[in-house]
Amino acid sequence: MEIITSILAGVLFATAIYNILQKQLLRIVIGTALLSHGAHILILTMGRLKTGQPPVLTEGISDYTDPLPQALILTSIVISFGVTSLLLVLAYRTTKENNTDNMEQLRGNENE
Template sequence: MEALISLIIGVLTACGVYLSLRGRTFPVVLGLTLLSYAANLFLLVMGRLVIGTPPIIVDGTNGYTDPLPQALVLTAIVISFAMTAFVIVLALKTYKELGNDHVDGIHKP
């Protein structure tokens, strides 16, 4: 299971980096989104979610689940959604002003 999660995080990171290095704005936005997904999955996996244990320390239990990674991932999801919306609006504004969607602003055929 650990190998599968590691492979998924690696593929998401590799695809995110590849798309972030593209010359157009939409693949860059998708690449940044995939990178945020990979980071969120990494944070969640590092939290070692334990099923059937309470998220707080209670008398009479053997263990507990650390709620901090889940809270961090939830916060990161909200922030990444807001930043993705901002970057899309910024890309649309740039496309309207420059007439193309190249990242460097120079139109290449």
Template sequence: MEIIMAVLAGLLFATAIYNLLQKQILRIIIGTVLLSHGAHLFILTMGKLKRGDPPIIVEGAGPFTDPLPQALILTSIVISFGVTSFLLVLAYRASTLNKTDNMEELRGSEHE
């Protein structure tokens, strides 16, 4: 199962990098979203996909699952949601002011 998750995270990373290298702002934002999802899967895979009891200490309990990867992913989801919403508002503002979403046109010419 870890192999499948690692391959899926790699595909998400590859798709994210492809989208980050595009000229449209929306594709760049989609690339950052896919990059964060790939990081979430990577963290979950590195924490080992095992089943066990909840991490509550009681007498006679079996092996526990590690809650740290889940806590890191939850924190990362909140941060990536904030960054994505900020980037969407920034892209909307830039496209309404400049009437384009092309990064080459937003950058301007070297002679200005």
């Protein structure tokens, strides 16, 4: 199971890098969102996937799931939601002000 989630994280990282390197502003925002999702899956995989185990240690239980990766992912989800919404608002305002979402035109390289 950990191999499959590692491959999924790699695919998410690859598509995120591809989208971040595009010229359209919306694709860059989608790339950053995919990058954060890949990081979430990677953190979850590094915490070892154990199904059917309780996350808290009580009497009589010797094998348990570590709750720290889940807490880190929950915090990261909230932060990435905030960053993604900020980037969407900035992309919307930039597109409205400049009438384009092409990064080359926004940089002033109109010849390319």
